[in-house]
Amino acid sequence: MNRDKHIKLALEEDCCRQDVTTKLLPIDRKCKAIIKIKETSHVYGIRWFEQVFKQIDKKVKIKFYIKDGQYTKKNTIIAEIIGSNHSLLKAERVALNYLQAMSGTYDLCKRFQKKIKHTKIKLLHTRKTLPLFRAPLKEACIAAGCMPHREDLSTAVLIKENHLQFTTNPIELIKKAIANNKKVVVEAKTLKFAKSLDQLKIDRVLLDNFTPLMLKKFIQCNLNLKIEVSGSINLKNIQKFAIKGVHYISIGALTKNIESKDFSMLIV
Secondary structure (H helix, E strand, O other): OOHHHHHHHHHHHOOHHHOOOHHHOOOOOOEEEEEEEOOOEEEOOHHHHHHHHHHHOOOOEEEEOOOOOEEEOOOOEEEEEEEOHHHHHHHHHHHHHHHHHHHHHHHHHHHHHHHOOOOOOEEEEOOOOOOOOHHHHHHHHHHOOOEEOOOOOOOEEEEOHHHHOOOOOHHHHHHHHHOOOOEEEEEEOOHHHHHOOOOOOOOEEEEEOOOHHHHHHHHOOOOOOOEEEEOOOOOOOHHHHOOOOOOEEEEOHHHHOOOOOOEEEEEO
8 A cells, every 4th residue: 555545544534624623723824833752763754744744735834854764862853844723733643643653663673673783684574563554664664674574465475384284295385386486485383394495495484483592403404595583582582593594583573563652743
């Protein structure tokens, strides 16, 4: 879903055209507001923020004092908005919702990256997102340098434990997947199964919930496989999994545990 459509639906959800409170107020066409960040964080999502106001009223003008992705100190004024008071009040909550969620996601990506900056490991975000909110979170992750594990169900084959319950010959299933000319990722729960994938031309093996010790044992086998690690990885333990030989670490928390940042709009 593209940005314009996403924002249109968000504004419809909020019934912005039926704002019964704002309708009580006289129209002031020369209203001014400031946007302030109330905690120190990276800020991301200003294009989405701006587009919310523009969909309400194309005449609204916004001046930003920062750039997307900029690390910003608490109580910094990041933008100034000029337009009709009705337009500003109708757009306020939806615009801030995008900014707070996308900034929180971007900031979390950067915190994870900082933990493994001494490695060449690439961080991946997953499809663990609120329904219909994937587009802004995905953009924030990519902008922060965390690419998708896969975009959606159509872009890559991911053979997991549940899929393997429906076959007696997992190797044949994997070969069938490879023939589709899509990226193929295969989840392995055991060292034995992971080793059996060595001669198959898959994109990578996903070692799910492996302990660091199991991971080291697998790497020592020197197999011709790119390695992705996943499963309960957080800021406290990620360095234990950032072992030489690991190519990717996928982290559900990047989009699942949204740590929204605090912003406010104040009419001045």
